[in-house]
Structure formats: C-alpha cells, structure tokens
Amino acid sequence: MCSWAAAVRRLSGCRARAALPGAPGGGGSSGPGGVRAVNLAELLQSSVGDEEPAPARRPPQEGTVLLFPGQGSQFVGMGRGLLRYPNVRDMFRVAEKVLGYDLLSLCLRGPQAELDRTLHCQPAVFLASLAAVEKLHHQQPSVIENCVAAAGFSVGEFAALVFAGALDYTEALYAVKVRAEAMQKASEAVPSGMLSVIGRRESNYNFACLEAREHCKSLGIENPVCEVSNYLFPDSRVIAGHLQALEFLQENSRKYYFKRTKMLPVSGAFHTRLMEPATEPLAEVLKSIKIQKPFICVYSNVDSKKYVHSKHIQRLLVKQLVSPVKWEQTMHAVYERQQGVEFPYTYEVGPGKQLGAILRNCNLKAWKLYKHIDVSEDEEAEEM
Numbered sequence: 001m002c003s004w005a006a007a008v009r010r011l012s013g014c015r016a017r018a019a020l021p022g023a024p025g026g027g028g029s030s031g032p033g034g035v036r037a038v039n040l041a042e043l044l045q046s047s048v049g050d051e052e053p054a055p056a057r058r059p060p061q062e063g064t065v066l067l068f069p070g071q072g073s074q075f076v077g078m079g080r081g082l083l084r085y086p087n088v089r090d091m092f093r094v095a096e097k098v099l100g101y102d103l104l105s106l107c108l109r110g111p112q113a114e115l116d117r118t119l120h121c122q123p124a125v126f127l128a129s130l131a132a133v134e135k136l137h138h139q140q141p142s143v144i145e146n147c148v149a150a151a152g153f154s155v156g157e158f159a160a161l162v163f164a165g166a167l168d169y170t171e172a173l174y175a176v177k178v179r180a181e182a183m184q185k186a187s188e189a190v191p192s193g194m195l196s197v198i199g200r201r202e203s204n205y206n207f208a209c210l211e212a213r214e215h216c217k218s219l220g221i222e223n224p225v226c227e228v229s230n231y232l233f234p235d236s237r238v239i240a241g242h243l244q245a246l247e248f249l250q251e252n253s254r255k256y257y258f259k260r261t262k263m264l265p266v267s268g269a270f271h272t273r274l275m276e277p278a279t280e281p282l283a284e285v286l287k288s289i290k291i292q293k294p295f296i297c298v299y300s301n302v303d304s305k306k307y308v309h310s311k312h313i314q315r316l317l318v319k320q321l322v323s324p325v326k327w328e329q330t331m332h333a334v335y336e337r338q339q340g341v342e343f344p345y346t347y348e349v350g351p352g353k354q355l356g357a358i359l360r361n362c363n364l365k366a367w368k369l370y371k372h373i374d375v376s377e378d379e380e381a382e383e384m
Contacts, residue, residue, distance in 0.1 A: 063146055063147070063148035063149075063344045064143050064144075064146050064147045064148065064344055064345045064346070064347060065147070065148065065149045065150065065151075065334060065335075065344050065345070065346045065347070066133070066147055066149075066150045066151075066160070066163065066346075066347050066348075066349055067150070067151055067152070067153075067156075067346060067347070067348045067349070067355045067356075067359075068129045068150065068151070068152035068153065068156035068157070068159040068160045068163070068348075068349060068350055069125060069129060069152075069153055069156050069348065069350040069351060069352050069354060069355055070125065070152065070153035070154035070155050070156040070325075071118065071121050071122055071125060071154060071155055071266070071270075072121075072264065072265075072266065072352075072354070073125055073350060073351040073352030073354055074107075074115055074116065074121040074124050074125050074128075074351055074352075075112070075115075075351060075352070075376070076107070076108070076109065076110035076111070076112050076115060077107075077108060077376050078107050078124070078128050078351040078375045078376055079092075079104065079107040079108060079127075079128050079131060079375055079376075080108055080375075080376055081135075081374060081375055081376050082128070082131040082132065082134065082135050082375055085131070085134045085135045085138050086134065086138065087134055088131045088134055088135075089104075091127060091130065091131060091134075091169070092104040092127065094169070094170055094173070095123065095127055095173060098170060098173050098174050098177060099123055099173075099177055103120075103123060103124060103127065106120060106124065107124050107127075107128065116265065117184065117267070118180050118183050118184040118187065118266070118267055118268070119177075119180040119181045119183075119184040120180070121180075122155045122176050122179065122180035122183075123173060123176050123177055123180060125155060125156065125159075125350060125351060126155055126156075126158055126159050126172070126173065126176045127173070128350055128351050128375050129152075129156060129159040129349050129350030129351075130159050130162060130163065130169065130349075131375065132349040132350050132373040132374075132375050133163055133349050133373075135373060135375075136347060136349060136373050143345070143347060147163075147296055148296055148297065148344065149296060149297040149298070149299070149334055149344075150163055150164055150294075150296060150297070150298050150299075151298065151299040151330050151334060152298075152301075153301070153325060153327055153354075153355060154270070154271070154301065154320070154325055155176060155179070155180075156350065157298075157300070157301055157317065157320065158172050158175065158176050158179075158317075159172075159349075159350070160298050161294060161298055161307075161313065164294035164295055164296050164298045165292060165294060165295040165296075166291055166292050166293065166294040166295075166298065166307070166310070166313060167289070167291060167292075168289070168290065171289040171290070172289075174285065174289070175282065175285050175286060175289060175317075178281050178282060178284075178285045179278065179281075179282045179285075179321075181281075182277070182278035182281040182282060183268065183270065183275060183278045183321070184267065184268075185277065185278070186268060186274065186275050186276070186277045186278045187266075187267040187268020187269070187270075187274075187275075188267070188268070189274075189277065190242065190268075190269075190274055191242065191243045191244075192225070192240070192241060192242055192243055192268050192269035192272075192274055193240065193241075193243055193246055193263060193264065193266065193267075193268065193269060194229060194230075194238050194239070194240040194246075194263070194264040194266050194268075194269060194270065195238065195239045195240070195246040195249060195250065195261055195262070195263055195264070196236075196237075196238050196260075196261065196262045196263075196264055197236070197237050197238070197239055197249075197253075197258050197260070197261050198235060198236055198258070198259045198260040198261075199235045199236070199237065199256075199257060199258050199259060200235060200257045200258075200259060201235065202257045203235065203256055203257045203258060204256065204257075205228050205237050205239065205256075206228070207256070208239075208249055208252075208256040208258075209226040209227050209228065209239060209241070209245075209249075211248075211252075212224075212226040212241070212245035212246070212248045212249050213225070213226045213241075213245060215244070215245065215248045216242055216244050216245050216248075219244055221242060221244065224241065224242050224244075224245055225240075225241040225242055225245070225269060225272050225273055225274050226239065226240075226241035226242065226245035226246070226249075227239065227240065227241060227272055227324070228240075228324050229269065229270060229271040229272050229324050229325065230271065230324060230325045230327065231324060231325065231326050231327055231328040231329060232327055232328055232358050232361075233327075233328050233331075233358050233361035233362045234328065234361065234362070236328075236358075236361065238264065240269035240270060240271065240272045240274075241269050241272060241274070242269070246263065249261065250263075270321075271320070271321065271322065271323060271324055271325055272322065273322050275321045275322050276321075276322055278321050279318050279321050279322060282317070282318050282321065283314075283318045286314045286317060286318065287314070291310040291313050291314055292310060293307075293308075293309055293310060294307055294313075299330045299333060299334060300312075300316045300320070300330075301316075301320050301323070301325045301326060301327070301330065302316045302319050302320050302323045302326070303316070303326065304326045304329035304330040304332070304333045305333065327358060328358075328362055331358070331359060331362040331363060331366075332362065332363075335362075335363050335366045343363075343365055343366045343368075343369050344366075344369065345369045345370075345371065346359065346366060346367075346369060346370045346371070347370075347371050347372070347373055348370070348371070348372045348373065349373045350373075350375060351375050351376075353372050356370050356372055
C-alpha cells in the first residue's frame with residue numbers, strides 16, 4: 001500500500017469510504033505474501049462520519065500544491081531513484097499484471113523509442129509520478145499531510161485523482177492503459193500531430209487555425225482539424241490537427257506573428273476531435289470502476305475548475321480527450337489569492353520539470369516556492 005495514502009485521509013474534509021476493488025475482472029492486485037498492494041481506498045477509510053465538516057483554514061505556505069506531469073516528460077532511466085522507497089517495487093509489480101509487460105524494465109532501460117509510444121509512456125508517467133509522491137512522503141511527510149490542491153496535465157490528471165483518493169491505483173492504471181491504447185489507435189488512423197507555438201500579443205491563434213483548415217480543404221481534405229489543444233502560458237499554445245495544417249502554419253508563421261514553432265514528438269493530435277474514437281473505450285472503463293469525491297481540491301483540464309462529485313470526474317475525464325488542456329487557466333485558478341497573501345509551496349512530482357517552467361511563466365511569485373521531486377537519481381546520489 002502507498003504509505004502516503006494514510007496521510008491524505010487526515011486532510012480536513014475526509015469522509016468514510018468503502019474499499020475499492022482492483023482492476024475490472026482482476027479482483028484486486030496482491031503484493032508479496034498475498035497482501036494487497038497499493039489499494040488506496042483501504043488506507044483512505046476514516047471514522048469521521050458521513051457529514052463533511054468545513055475545511056480547516058491553514059495559514060498560507062502551510063498548505064502545499066502537487067502538480068503531476070503528462071505525456072512527453074518521460075525518459076529512459078526514470079524511476080531508478082525511487083526503487084528504494086516503500087511500496088514502489090510493489091507498484092511496478094501491480095503494473096506488470098495490469099499492463100501485461102514489464103514497465104519497470106522499459107522505464108529503466110528503454111529503448112526510448114518504445115517508451116515514447118503513447119500506449120507505453122502514459123502508464124509510465126502515471127506510475128513514476130505516484131512513485132515520486134512515495135519518495136516525497138518518505139522525505140517530507142508534512143508536504144503530503146498539508147496538501148490542499150492537486151492538478152495533473154492530461155494523463156497526469158489520473159495520478160492527481162489517485163493521490164486525492166478519488167480513484168484506486170490499480171483501477172486508474174487500468175483506465176490509463178485503455179486510454180493510452182485507444183489514443184494510440186486513433187492517432188494512427190489520421191496523419192496528424194501537435195505544433196508548439198510561441199506567439200506575440202498580436203497573434204490570433206483561432207484565425208491562423210481557420211486559414212490552416214481552409215488550406216487543407218483546398219487539398220481535398222474533408223473536415224480538417226486544426227485547433228488549439230493546449231493553453232500553456234501567456235503567448236504559448238500547442239496547436240494540433242492534420243499534418244498539412246501544421247505545415248501550413250509553420251510556413252506562414254510570420255503572417256500570424258508566431259515567434260517560434262516546433263513540431264512535438266507525438267504521434268497524433270491529442271485533445272482534439274481526432275481523438276473522438278478513443279472516447280468510447282475510456283467511457284466504458286470509467287463506468288466499470290469506482291470513483292469517489294476527492295479528499296482535496298483537484299482541478300480539471302477541461303474547464304480549470306475543481307471537481308465536485310464522482311459523475312463530474314467520470315464525464316470530464318472523457319471530455320478531456322477531445323478538449324484543449326486549459327493549463328494556463330488552471331494555474332490562475334490554483335494560485336489566485338488576495339494581494340499580500342503568501343503563496344503555497346508547490347511540488348512537481350514526476351519526470352521532467354516542464355510544469356515548473358510553465359508555472360514560472362504564469363506566476364513568477366508562485367514559482368519561487370516551486371520544487372521538483374527527481375525520479376532519476378541513484379541511491380548513492382540520494383545518500384549524499
């Protein structure tokens with residue numbers, strides 16, 4: 001079991017909850033000696049009662065925020081610095097049963113091209129992020145005990161919801177597996193991709209996408225897709241769609257006042273309607289698993305608002321596949337406060353520091369209290 005889960009239940013606003021089963025059809029996963037591994041709900045049970053008390057107010061800075069990265073942050077070697085922490089190896093053992101392949105070996109040894117495939121990198125980032133939480137709880141348990149909010153980028157939202165007690169680890173991993181496989185299949189159906197754009201104040205992204213779609217129509221492409229798929233920080237967007245549309249935008253970047261464009265190393269147009277075929281498989285699996293109200297605030301990528309109940313989570317996790325990730329808006333929602341009120345400490349848990357870089361561009365004051373929990377250092381380095 002994850003040692004940090006018991007700490008999460010001590011957060012104000014906890015309610016009693018029943019234990020969740022394992023992955024659909026699996027009856028739960030077991031660790032060595034038959035002990036069920038990483039079943040959060042067992043640890044999240046509380047005797048507080050059915051009534052939900054008003055959250056206790058914490059002084060600023062005592063509360064913490066956790067950010068969970070998404071696809072694209074993966075790298076060969078991630079997880080190496082986490083294996084000596086409690087339960088991480090059990091988490092990988094459960095993953096091998098759920099996924100049907102050795103995720104630990106893929107994370108540690110690659111090859112990178114195989115790890116980068118959508119159907120592999122999403123479960124890898126999901127697990128590495130929760131393993132980083134295990135490390136953080138081992139090193140600084142007060143960070144977990146005082147956590148007041150969490151947010152995850154794309155697939156990172158599943159990890160955030162597991163951390164917050166809304167999803168069981170095993171079931172969420174199964175859902176991520178289905179999601180990743182469905183997105184991989186959808187991306188292979190149409191030549192598509194994602195274009196990172198750094199613009200200027202005068203950049204009109206919607207107009208640029210409109211003209212790119214018209215260009216595609218002139219090439220004979222029916223119902224072309226070209227739209228903003230990620231809002232990262234001011235003047236930074238990711239545009240996704242048909243490859244011909246993205247090539248058009250690159251060739252005409254000066255016309256649209258784009259300072260810099262770069263194709264991302266992904267296989268499809270994620271968070272656009274080209275992912276529509278992936279929605280049904282994910283919707284079906286989410287119907288089959290237990291979803292609870294989070295014990296702490298978790299913000300949705302779809303509308304940058306807090307999840308309020310289980311049906312809300314189920315609906316928006318599916319909608320997220322075909323909706324832009326409103327990360328910039330989410331950062332504003334998480335860190336909005338009255339003038340003079342101090343910011344909380346923020347921890348990025350998982351591979352890469354991309355979310356920290358985005359936070360710096362969204363809110364410099366909040367970023368000054370940002371820390372990253374590394375997932376790659378070896379034991380010798382950590383002992384120093």
